[in-house]
Amino acid sequence: MMQKGGYLLNLIRSSSFGSLSKIGAFYASRAASSAQEACEPSAYSSGSDDECGEIDWDNLGFGIKPTDYMYVTKCTDDGLFEQGQLNRYGNIELNPSAGVLNYGQGIFEGTKAFRREDGGLFLFRPDQNAIRMQYGADRMCMPSPSIDQFVDGVKQTALANRRWIPPPGKGSLYIRPLLIGSGPILGLSPAPEYTFLVYSSPVGNYFKNGLSPLNLYIEDEFHRATRGGVGGVKSITNYAPVLKALTRAKSRGFSDVIYLDSVHKKYLEEATSCNVFVVKGNHISTPPTSGNILPGITRKTVIDIARDHGYQVEERAVPVEELLDGDEVFCTGTAVSIVPVGSITYLGKRVEYKTTGETVSRDLYSTLIGIQSGLAEDKKGWFLQIE
Ligand SMILES: Cc1ncc(COP(=O)(O)O)c(C=O)c1O
Numbered sequence: 001m002m003q004k005g006g007y008l009l010n011l012i013r014s015s016s017f018g019s020l021s022k023i024g025a026f027y028a029s030r031a032a033s034s035a036q037e038a039c040e041p042s043a044y045s046s047g048s049d050d051e052c053g054e055i056d057w058d059n060l061g062f063g064i065k066p067t068d069y070m071y072v073t074k075c076t077d078d079g080l081f082e083q084g085q086l087n088r089y090g091n092i093e094l095n096p097s098a099g100v101l102n103y104g105q106g107i108f109e110g111t112k113a114f115r116r117e118d119g120g121l122f123l124f125r126p127d128q129n130a131i132r133m134q135y136g137a138d139r140m141c142m143p144s145p146s147i148d149q150f151v152d153g154v155k156q157t158a159l160a161n162r163r164w165i166p167p168p169g170k171g172s173l174y175i176r177p178l179l180i181g182s183g184p185i186l187g188l189s190p191a192p193e194y195t196f197l198v199y200s201s202p203v204g205n206y207f208k209n210g211l212s213p214l215n216l217y218i219e220d221e222f223h224r225a226t227r228g229g230v231g232g233v234k235s236i237t238n239y240a241p242v243l244k245a246l247t248r249a250k251s252r253g254f255s256d257v258i259y260l261d262s263v264h265k266k267y268l269e270e271a272t273s274c275n276v277f278v279v280k281g282n283h284i285s286t287p288p289t290s291g292n293i294l295p296g297i298t299r300k301t302v303i304d305i306a307r308d309h310g311y312q313v314e315e316r317a318v319p320v321e322e323l324l325d326g327d328e329v330f331c332t333g334t335a336v337s338i339v340p341v342g343s344i345t346y347l348g349k350r351v352e353y354k355t356t357g358e359t360v361s362r363d364l365y366s367t368l369i370g371i372q373s374g375l376a377e378d379k380k381g382w383f384l385q386i387e
Helices: 004-014 099-103 126-139 147-160 240-251 297-308 320-324 360-373
Strands: 069-075 085-088 106-108 111-115 121-124 172-181 194-203 214-218 256-260 268-271 275-280 283-286 312-315 328-333 337-346 349-352 383-385
Touching (some): 085 147, 106 126, 126 147, 147 194, 275 297, 275 320, 275 360, 297 360, 328 360
Antiparallel strands (some): 275 328
16 A cells, blocks of 8 residues: 555655645645645656655555646636646545536546556557547537647646556556536536546556456346437446446446447447447447447557457447357456456346457457557557657
8 A cells, every 4th residue: 555654755756846826725635734736747857756656566456546646727718728737636625516516517538657668658549538528528518628738637647646657567547537517506507617637546457356257237227328318428427327237236246237228228338337349250349439338449449459450340239139149248448458258147147258268359458458568569659658
């Protein structure tokens, strides 16, 4: 676990605190201190804190471990976000009538920073997260940061917290950009002010059993998305409603839930926080991103890799029978990477899939990890070097 003394020591070593932040009053520090200090982004360019934080890198899991700084910027009526700045990581203060608290006006993203053997630090396709946030913001009637502002905020957050980027092969720094209606509003309408905030946490595997095969449950009572709804964007309102199905499935020993479409109750949509692929022979099928499922960045990347490897990839409606009849099934997502599915249970019937020997998911995973670690050429420029 992180040690307080080490944290403070590194914090002092790696920073030069400036004056009280203009928006600092908006945030309360982690220690509930009244001091609200912000730091100039340039304070981190010296690279003085390359040393890794004090943490058990071998047992990271996927839980919040506070890092040192978060990036914050706000915008009001003109829809333009002011120059962002790094604040010490900590609680934020919101008006009780903030749009996000009352009406769920908020979206988020998830991306990762990796450390390579040679010490290089990389982000994975942050521009794609920026584009997705813009699309989601539009759907939720929110202004969004420009692509450059978004990528800059992610980059600054990663660099400011570089000592929390795990050693190669141990995990990554999960980076969570958040866009919320922070201004007060009582009658239902878009909030008068928005906050774009980026925080991070070192993570290992998302699922408890690492990359071992998942046991999924097809939900036949609850749905995740509806036609014309917001299933296709990363709205915060998509996640609490699936907790019921998820916790129920977990309590029965399943790893996650697969949702079917709410109209026919027949077509595969996705899992709680990842996209799903079905393999049959040389064919790989996955549902189209036509509004109900999240257009995953890992999904898009995996489709590219699979096509390059000569698989026939189809984005089309996949009936549940076809899912159950697949040779292999796997899930993709920033948090989970590419993870094989060992079994799926539907209406009391359990179907098992190939997970050992030469599998398609392992083939695709090896390629992605090869590029991520720098062992294979990054021909498509997916990894952005930040240091
Ligand atoms: C509902 C949902 N589907 C799919 C994904 C995978 O998307 P990505 O590969 O961009 O992480 C996520 C995670 O972001 C998600 O929350």
